[in-house]
Amino acid sequence: MPSYKAPVEDTLFLLYDVLGFDRHANLPGFADASRDVVEAVLLESAKLCEEVLQPVNRSGDVEGCTRSADGSVTTPKGFKAAYDAFADGGWIGLSADPDYGGQGLPHTIAAIVNEYASAANMALAMYPGLTQGAIAALTLHGSDALKQAYLPKMIAGTWTGTMNLTEPHCGTDLGLIKTKAVPNGDGSYRITGTKIFISAGEHDLTENIVHLVLARIEGAPEGTKGISLFVVPKFKLDADGAPGERNAVSCGSLEHKMGIHGNATCVMNYDGATGWLVGEENRGLPAMFTMMNEARLGVGIQGLAQSEVAYQNAVAYAKDRLQGRALSGAKEPAKPADPIIVHPDVRRTLLSIKAFNEAARALILWTSLKGDVGHASEDAKDKQAGDDLMGLLTPVIKGVITDVGFDNTVKAQQMFGGHGYVAEWGMEQFVRDARIAMIYEGANGVQAMDLVGRKLGRDGGRAIMALFKEIDGFIKENGGIRDLKPFLEALKKARDDLQKAATWFMMHAMRKPENAGAGATDFMHLLGLVALGYMWARIAKTALAKQASGEGDAARMEARLTTGRFFIERSLPETATRLAAISAGADAVMALPAEAF
Amino acid sequence: MPSYKAPVEDTLFLLYDVLGFDRHANLPGFADASRDVVEAVLLESAKLCEEVLQPVNRSGDVEGCTRSADGSVTTPKGFKAAYDAFADGGWIGLSADPDYGGQGLPHTIAAIVNEYASAANMALAMYPGLTQGAIAALTLHGSDALKQAYLPKMIAGTWTGTMNLTEPHCGTDLGLIKTKAVPNGDGSYRITGTKIFISAGEHDLTENIVHLVLARIEGAPEGTKGISLFVVPKFKLDADGAPGERNAVSCGSLEHKMGIHGNATCVMNYDGATGWLVGEENRGLPAMFTMMNEARLGVGIQGLAQSEVAYQNAVAYAKDRLQGRALSGAKEPAKPADPIIVHPDVRRTLLSIKAFNEAARALILWTSLKGDVGHASEDAKDKQAGDDLMGLLTPVIKGVITDVGFDNTVKAQQMFGGHGYVAEWGMEQFVRDARIAMIYEGANGVQAMDLVGRKLGRDGGRAIMALFKEIDGFIKENGGIRDLKPFLEALKKARDDLQKAATWFMMHAMRKPENAGAGATDFMHLLGLVALGYMWARIAKTALAKQASGEGDAARMEARLTTGRFFIERSLPETATRLAAISAGADAVMALPAEAF
Structure with a gap:
């Protein structure tokens, strides 16, 4: 039977030693996230994820x-008890608004707990995960009345949330x-x-x-500019705000x-269900994208978690x-x-996964x-x-971490x-x-x-x-650290490939947007490699400093330097291949008539 | 519901136009494989695979x-009828010895039919596929008595074969x-x-x-040199050679x-089952490897088939x-x-799969x-x-075509x-x-x-x-074909990367075999890319010649050139990344202590 141990040591190292989380203690939300609190949160959530x-x-x-025939759905045995433990622990509202019962901690902390929960049980963690997305959308776009009615229950986990976008066509x-x-x-609507x-x-x-549903108000403009967002509860709320009549x-x-x-x-059928508008009419897509962006980061985290x-x-x-026996002679x-x-x-194989996971975790934390x-x-x-x-x-986090995260589960399976x-x-x-997740x-x-x-x-490539400025600054600033040189050189080479690719797009995709489309996936992975390479350079810098000062677990620091070396030697050179593919352009991609595929 | 159409046109083009199958008509076995026969075999097997x-x-x-509780196993509904149709059509013994009822056609033809069958139904095709491996092992290593007793029934598909190697530990x-x-x-043995x-x-x-089973004869040397191969039928044969007493x-x-x-x-329990030695005592592994090599090609074919x-x-x-709409404006x-x-x-995405499949098919046919x-x-x-x-x-065919073939199924799934x-x-x-298959x-x-x-x-790298000699000869010989230049240049670059990698091993892996071990998978894929690139160069040469002469389906030839161009521009440059990984050597790979993973 598989098992799981939440990587608390690595998370704390990245958060504090590499990313300097405590430097922001003066900001609202961060004040409550002292190191003691964060450590307690991580250890407590780790225990829940591992054991429940x-x-x-x-x-x-x-x-x-x-x-069942009546449309009710039963989750697997033990899911309700585990969900209750998660909700009762206050984990769903970790970064939610304290005015509605949330704990107001930085989203970064919630992202960490989501990694642990998704690694422990992805299917189960999705129930609170979707609720968090719905909370974010309602918090930003809902009226005060809607927020009062729904947020406290969702933050407490008494009710869950969903997002309803996709239709058969x-x-x-x-x-x-x-x-x-x-x-x-x-003021309400009939949704069908x-x-x-x-x-x-x-x-x-x-x-x-609590379903958040995209729908078109009768008479709205065609296309994306005629879509509105509605909240549709499974049970309509009675006068006391409790679940009443079935919707x-x-x-x-x-x-x-x-x-x-x-x-x-689920396939969800809306048969004249009663819904209430969230935000403005016909502005449903931007509102849903609040939820979507949160969800996309969450999906990237799932990729890391499974990896x-x-x-x-x-x-x-x-x-x-x-x-078998070791090539150098029997070890045992x-x-x-x-x-x-x-x-x-x-x-x-194992190192390629490890080298990815640690940098991907850093990237998620840094971005968050x-x-x-x-x-x-x-x-x-x-x-x-920040924006x-x-x-x-x-x-990049959604696309690259789920692509590579999936590949890593395949590699890990292969070991067996x-x-x-x-x-x-x-x-x-x-x-x-x-x-x-892909x-x-x-x-x-x-x-x-x-x-x-x-x-x-966007904004002239600002x-x-x-990002280039930050990476270049890092390379320049740390050029004097001798043992960091291999990391900086590899990072420099990778960021140059990225810049060449961006320049290639500027020169070739304005006139012919297919040149961007044909290179888009390669560019996403190229940018991902550079970002991960930058994370490894920062991790290595910190590990070297810790070694020099004798702080921290010496074996862990040495392991980080070896793992980072593996990454820059074996994973990062892929930037060249990605650049070559991008520079090939769209000609061969677009030339084939559909019937010749 | 998914469907399948066997790629008969592509197979015939590769077999005759690219690889010149008919040049070997003077050889035994080939004489019976006239173009008419081969076309009929392909079309008939295609129909069976698609429709049954x-x-x-x-x-x-x-x-x-x-x-069931009695240990009997029921296959899914319809499998027996489909299997019977396959066996009755004589497809299992297509390349088996005519002395035992086989059709004696070249293995290449059987490989084609196996591709179609595995694409249509991999789980079902494995039953006759394993039988073919067992037929090969018995044909080469079995005594005349064993061959007489088992081969005709196996070739007819009346009995199936298995290979029993793996044990829990x-x-x-x-x-x-x-x-x-x-x-x-x-003369018989009790197998337990x-x-x-x-x-x-x-x-x-x-x-x-008919189980082929590896076992150790009492008192045999330890290790691989004490293993023998046995045939153990589910039902022992009676005096007439028919299935008799249960084994x-x-x-x-x-x-x-x-x-x-x-x-x-299955987990198979041998409780003093009666078995008969195949080949010599303690020479079971080499005999099993006959079956294994055949099986490995077959598994590579499964990778292509699923792709x-x-x-x-x-x-x-x-x-x-x-x-959505096309970037250049609505197409419909x-x-x-x-x-x-x-x-x-x-x-x-689709082209990357297509470009792989056509070259992989060529590579399997060429090698076969x-x-x-x-x-x-x-x-x-x-x-x-040939050997x-x-x-x-x-x-390479087993490892690369199943790795990439699997990735391709994931890519194809992603399109949905x-x-x-x-x-x-x-x-x-x-x-x-x-x-x-991986x-x-x-x-x-x-x-x-x-x-x-x-x-x-082996044999001094002969x-x-x-392979280098053949590729270099091809490049030199065809240097004058203007439109082939991009293919030849890309192939040259790729084969140079391969040679650098081989040289790197020669210089660094003799003293330290871990340097070979750490680069082995990258080398396998590098060699695979070169071999596929060589196939594309050959396909392109043929397509260009057909274009020039006005022979063949012009649209198909143009599609081949476009697909090949995609391959050399977008897939082949990966050789550089593979070479970089190999050249990084084993230091970082071996440095991490086991407990630091």
């Missing part, structure tokens, strides 16, 4: 969710939405239509479910999915499984064979922290810098040989669960187009120029 | 195999085998032990099952697997699904949106044909060249967005089925070690030098 969420992960996969292209909203005359792929759309975990929304069926079996993915838990189990197996001559972790190809600082700061420059970086890196293919070992579940909240190709088509050129 | 095997692929996945490291064989004094992961170990398709071998349980649910993967069927369905979806303004095949990132020619030829040089190339490329994650569409089955018959890391540790240096 993880043990029902595989059983939840095997059992799955079931829908439209996913990415939300301008095609057909779900209809007709005013009732009393079918939504598909609704995660946590129906379940037995809570007494109410006309129901789960028509459950999807049979490749993975995340413990999460109910981490798969890695941990592969390492345990590689230390335990005896097969008393045993019939050596553990397979002696074999270079096994080590290479910049966002928090921007949010909390009074300084307009801080705000802009810019979040905008630029959200598609035939046992990795057998369900009892739990490794193939990580692969199946991780797979969805698809939902905008398939990764859509992330790449968002990056290249919108984020890259965001990426700021 | 494919329709029970998804239902077989959903239903899976079931084991040993997979790759077969020296650890514990299954015991004790002589009965009458437990084998796991036995594909097709028990089922209801045929009246008998003491039974299926203890079925594995719950990620995929290939229609194939019964091809996933691609075909992704193309169909991309032409049908309307979402009358419809609510354009089909997604207008989007550059969708085309790039060299093997056939070597086998059939009287010329010692032909024989050696060398088969030895060198078998791990959320629908790709839903079982009904069938795409996630291709991913789950393709996944096993694992069984020697995990791909083991293939890489076989390549780098054994095949590369095999790879012959």
Whole structure:
């Protein structure tokens, strides 16, 4: 049976030693997040994830969710108890508004807890995860009345939230939405239509479910500018704000999915359900994107989480499984064979995952922290810098970390040989669960187009120029640290490849946007590599400083330097291939007639 | 529901126009394979695969195999009828010895039919596929009596075959085998032990099952030199050679697997079962490797097959699904949106699969044909060249084509967005089925070690030098064809990277074998890229010649040139990254202590 141990030591090292979380103690929200508090939060949530969420992960996969004839949905055994423990611990509202019962901590702290929870049990963690997204959208766009009515219950986890975008004929292209909203005359609307792929759309975990639904008000303009956002509760609220009359929304069926079996993915039928407008008429998409951006970061975190838990189990197996002898001679001559972790190809595989995970965790924390600082700061420059970086890196975190995170679950599974293919070992579940993260909240190709088509050129390329400036400043500033040189040189080479790619787009994609489209995915991965390489340079700098001062766990610092070296030697050179692909342009991509595929 | 169309046109183009299959008509076996016969074989097998095997692929996945309390195993509904059609058509013995009822055609033809069958229904095709491996081992190593007793029935498909290597504590490291064989004094042995992961170990398709089993004769030397190969039938043969008394071998349980649910993967218990020695005592491993090499090629073919069927369905979806508009303006303004095949990132994804599939098919046919020619030829040089190339490329075909083939099923699934994650569409089955091919018959890391540790240096590097010579000859010979230049230049660059990598191993891995181990997987993929690049150069040459002469389907030839261009511009440059990883050596890989992972 697989197991999971939350990487608390690594998180704290990154947060404090590398990223200097405590430098922002003067900002609102951060004041309550003293090191003591953060450590306690991490350790407590780690314990909950390891001991309560993880043990029902595989059983939840095997059992799955079931829908009864009346449309009710039962989650797997043990899910309700685990969900209650998570909600009762106050984990859902960790970074939510204290006025509505939240704890007001920086989002960065919530991101950490989400990593642990998703690693322990991705299907289960999605229920509170979606609620957090819905809380964010309502907090920013809901009227005071809506906020009063819904937020306290959602923050407490008494009710969960969902997001309803997709319809049978439209996913990415939300301008095609057909779900209809007709005013009732009393401020409410009758919502009619079918939504598909609704995660946590129906379940037995809570007494109410709060659906956020995109629909078109009768007579609204066509396309994306005619879409509004509504809140549609499963049970309408009575005079006391408690769940009252059943609303006309129901789960028509459950999807049979490749993975995340413990999460109910529903077809939701809205049959004249009563809904209330969130924000302005026809401004539903921007409001939903608040939720979506939060969700995209959350999905990137899922990619890391599955990569981490798969890695941990592969390492345990590689230390335990005896097969063959080390090339340099038997390491455990008393045993019939050596553990397979002696074999270079096994080590290479495991290191490639480890080197990714630690930098990906740093990247998520760094981006999240910049966002928090921007949010909390009074300084307009801080705000802009935070927004810019979040905008630029959200598609990278979503697209790259889920792509590579999935590949890593496959690599970790591979370490088990035939046992990795057998369900009892739990490794193939990580692969199946991780797979969805590349698809939902905008398939990764859509992330790449968002990056290249919108984020890259926005405000004259301000965001990426700021990133270059920061990296160049780091390289310059630390050029004197001898042992950091290999990291800085590799980073310099990678950022040069990135700049060449950006320049190539500037020169070739203005006239012919297909040149950007054909290179978008490669560019997203190229930017991801540079960002991860930058994280490794910063980690290495800190580890070297700790070594020099004799602080911290010496073996851990040495391990970080070795792992970082592996990354810059073996993973980072991929930037050259990505640049070559981008520079090839769109000619061959566009030339083939559709019928010749 | 997914569908499948066997790529007969592409196969014939590669076989005749690119590889000149008919040049070998003077060789035994080839004489019977006139173009008319081959075309008929391909078309007939295509029809069977499309119309009989494919329709029970998804239902077989959903239903899976079931084991009853008495140890009997039931295959999914429709499998027996489909198997019977395959066996009755004579497809199992296509390249088997005519003395035992085979058709004696070149193995290349059987490889083609196996591609089609594996694409249509991988789980089902494994039953005859394993039989073919067992036929090969018995043909080469069995006594006349054993051959007379078993081959005609196996070739006819009346009985199936299995290979029994793995035990709970040993997979790759077969020296650890514990299954015991004790002589009965009458020429037979009592076999006792437990084998796991036995594909097709028990089922209801045929009246008998012929197990080939590795075991250790009492008193045999330890390790790999004390292992013998036995034939153990499920039912012992009576005086007439018909299945008689039940042998003491039974299926203890079925594995719950990620995929290939229609194939019964059994734990097999040998409780003093009666077996007969195949070949010499203690020479079981070399005999089993006959079967294994055949099986490894077969597994590479499965990788291509899943990549091809996933691609075909992704193309169909991309032409049908309307979402968004082309960057250059609406392509189908009358419809609510354009089909997604207008989007550059969708085309790039599909082309990357197509460009791989066509070259992988060429590589399998080329290697197979060299093997056939070597086998059939009287010329010692032909024989050696065929053996060398088969030895060198078998791990590449197994390792690279299953790695990339799996990635391709994931890419194809991605084209469907959320629908790709839903079982009904069938795409996630291709991913789950393709996944096993990276694992069984020697995990791909083991293939890489076989390549780098054994095949590369064998006979002073004769095999790879012959490959370089062939490629260099091709480049030189065709340097005058103007439109072929980009292909030749890209191929030259790639082969130079390969040579640098080989040289790096020569200089650094003699003293420190970990330097080879740490670079083995990258080297396998580097060699794969060069081989595929060489195939594209050959395909392009042929397509250009056809264009010039006005022969063949002009649109198909143009499509080949475009697809090939995509490959050399976008896929082949990866050789640089592979070389960089290899040249980084083993230092960082070996430095981390096991406890620091």
